[in-house]
Amino acid sequence: MKYCSNCGATVAFRIPPGDSLPRHVCEQCGTIHYQNPKLVVGALAEWEDRILLCRRAIEPRHGMWTLPAGFMENEETTAQAAARETLEEACARIEVGELYTVIDVPHISQVHIIYRARLLDLDFRPGEESLEVALLREDEIPWDRIAFRSIAISLRHFFEDRRSGRFQLHTASLAPPPPEWR
Structure with missing residues (x-):
């Protein structure tokens, strides 16, 4: 960040008074520009x-x-974001x-949130961000072609929980992927 979105003046990267981390601070108006993690929200929809x-x-x-998922928008709940992204x-x-x-996912400043969901009907098709959409059984999942580790983790927990008959909230923290994954 070079310029203040509030007044357009130059910003400096420093620790503001009363804070413990460096932030972009406007030299003119004093606005502190916080950069916080992004929420990625999606649904594990079952049929x-x-x-x-x-x-x-x-x-x-x-x-x-x-899984259908994406960045949460302002003025929506995480559940609304999951439904919107699926749509x-x-x-x-x-x-x-x-x-x-x-x-x-701290190395990219994100938190991935997945909800369980129920498809209301079989009227689905690829949206603009999808090449293809499919309903797959566990043995049909292309495990070597899953886009993100957080999705693979969510899917593996789901199938394990379904076999045990006990669904629970799962939490994790991912380390940076090895260089060959980047």
């Missing part, structure tokens, strides 16, 4: 014994499979269920 997956039409990870990416309507996974 009978199958899960709704989308093949990405955009970067990052173009052509790979994921945008898979043109699918869902009933959002319980919070299922919360995964910290």
